[in-house]
Amino acid sequence: MTSSIDDSEEKNYSFNFKNTKFKYTVVSVKFFDELQKDLDKLYQNENLSTHKNFRVYIDKMKFVLPEDFPSAKYVILLARETKLGLIDLNYEGKKHQIMISPGYFGKSNYDQNELIDYIKTNITKSSDYRIEPVTGNLHIKSITVRSGLGRYGRNNLCYIDEMGSFIALRAYLTDFDFKEEKFFDMRLMDACENCRICVTKCPTQAISEDNSPIDVDRCITLYNENPGELPDWIEQPLHNALFGCMSCQMFCPANKDVMKNPLHLGELTEEETMLLLKGTKDSPLLASISEKLQIPIAKHQDYYLSVIQRNLKVLLEKS
Numbered sequence: 001m002t003s004s005i006d007d008s009e010e011k012n013y014s015f016n017f018k019n020t021k022f023k024y025t026v027v028s029v030k031f032f033d034e035l036q037k038d039l040d041k042l043y044q045n046e047n048l049s050t051h052k053n054f055r056v057y058i059d060k061m062k063f064v065l066p067e068d069f070p071s072a073k074y075v076i077l078l079a080r081e082t083k084l085g086l087i088d089l090n091y092e093g094k095k096h097q098i099m100i101s102p103g104y105f106g107k108s109n110y111d112q113n114e115l116i117d118y119i120k121t122n123i124t125k126s127s128d129y130r131i132e133p134v135t136g137n138l139h140i141k142s143i144t145v146r147s148g149l150g151r152y153g154r155n156n157l158c159y160i161d162e163m164g165s166f167i168a169l170r171a172y173l174t175d176f177d178f179k180e181e182k183f184f185d186m187r188l189m190d191a192c193e194n195c196r197i198c199v200t201k202c203p204t205q206a207i208s209e210d211n212s213p214i215d216v217d218r219c220i221t222l223y224n225e226n227p228g229e230l231p232d233w234i235e236q237p238l239h240n241a242l243f244g245c246m247s248c249q250m251f252c253p254a255n256k257d258v259m260k261n262p263l264h265l266g267e268l269t270e271e272e273t274m275l276l277l278k279g280t281k282d283s284p285l286l287a288s289i290s291e292k293l294q295i296p297i298a299k300h301q302d303y304y305l306s307v308i309q310r311n312l313k314v315l316l317e318k319s
């Protein structure tokens, strides 16, 4: 990897917007070439899975300026705090508690435009510059790590002080000139140095000890956040969350504090649980379930009902 280490102190900032905690920093687009070269090497060395579920996400990602914004100068990187979700549900006379990984639920009390207005007022402090969301177009962990805002964990996730890995990362391009040159090497958290907990806790052995990408084809999340059948080789007791998988995060020492503060979502009645297990469409109960779980099930019934029906069945079989 070519190195352009700047050993000056990381300059990271934080703010609260509508009761949500954010941390952020900026990185110049002049480092895009170097970021892309690292990715190209992974492609050349065939270190990246060719699984179609994965390629749908990453094939559109490239560290290049979009054709409609060639004058962009910086990427603003935001990390929003997230929480582990816990749902109590009643089923066959018993109460079961199940997890939803951070990031798969949440009631947003602001929209994208309000956040962009906040950035204009408080970060660029001008409305003369464009701020364009580009999260889906960038490998956001690598740029966040190299910006100095976060560090990689051995589990391939990005960690940020005080937030652990319970973060949602967002990127915005802007033509505002921050006059900021910092850019770091890929860095692993100090906590990982003598630790291998995530490697041993991953139920499907997807995480390796070196700093290579995880074996994406073995990651439970690749299957349980997408529609379709769950592969047979993921044995039923290995499933642990309604969406995603918590095994490489919940035992991580760097998440010790954030694990203490889960969000207790609502309790589902027997009737509501049965409705999800049957995948019943257009029920008047869907609105209250969506509200309790903070997931827009009623709005996107085709996707959510089939995925939740399948995942919930496997979790309830287990408990």
Ligand code: B12
Residues within 6 Å of the ligand: 038, 039, 042, 048, 054, 057, 058, 101, 102, 103, 135, 136, 137, 138, 139, 140, 141, 142, 152, 155, 156, 157, 158, 159, 164, 165, 166, 167, 168, 169, 170, 186, 187, 188, 211, 212, 213, 214, 216, 219, 221, 222, 243, 244, 245, 246, 248
């Ligand atoms: C595709 C994708 C997936 C795929 C593949 C995951 C993967 N690791 O690539 C699947 C569906 C499996 C998945 C799972 C999850 N995901 Co996901 N996913 C993405 C997505 C869309 C792209 C990720 C990507 O670019 N992968 C490509 C690989 C090449 O990148 P990489 O993992 O960063 O690999 C780097 C290291 O190997 C590193 N490396 C190389 N040399 C060296 C040297 C050193 C010293 C070090 C330290 C590192 C290092 O270089 C590689 C690339 O530069 C991003 C959103 C986005 N816009 O980026 C979300 C994202 C990464 N996912 C996210 C989350 C939360 C998850 C899950 C935790 C969900 C869950 N289970 O609850 C799991 C975690 C699985 C895991 N351990 O990685 C969050 C991560 C937040 C965080 N804390 O980092 C993101 C950023 C979404 C978001 N906008 O917030 N995800």
Ligand code: SF4
Residues within 6 Å of the ligand: 153, 154, 155, 189, 191, 192, 193, 195, 196, 197, 198, 199, 248, 251, 252, 253, 254
């Ligand atoms: S469990 Fe240990 S090795 Fe894995 S990310 Fe956390 S600190 Fe690093």
Ligand code: SF4
Residues within 6 Å of the ligand: 155, 201, 202, 203, 204, 205, 206, 207, 214, 218, 219, 220, 221, 244, 245, 246, 247, 248, 249
């Ligand atoms: S999310 Fe689960 S399956 Fe995927 S790497 Fe982490 S522990 Fe392994």
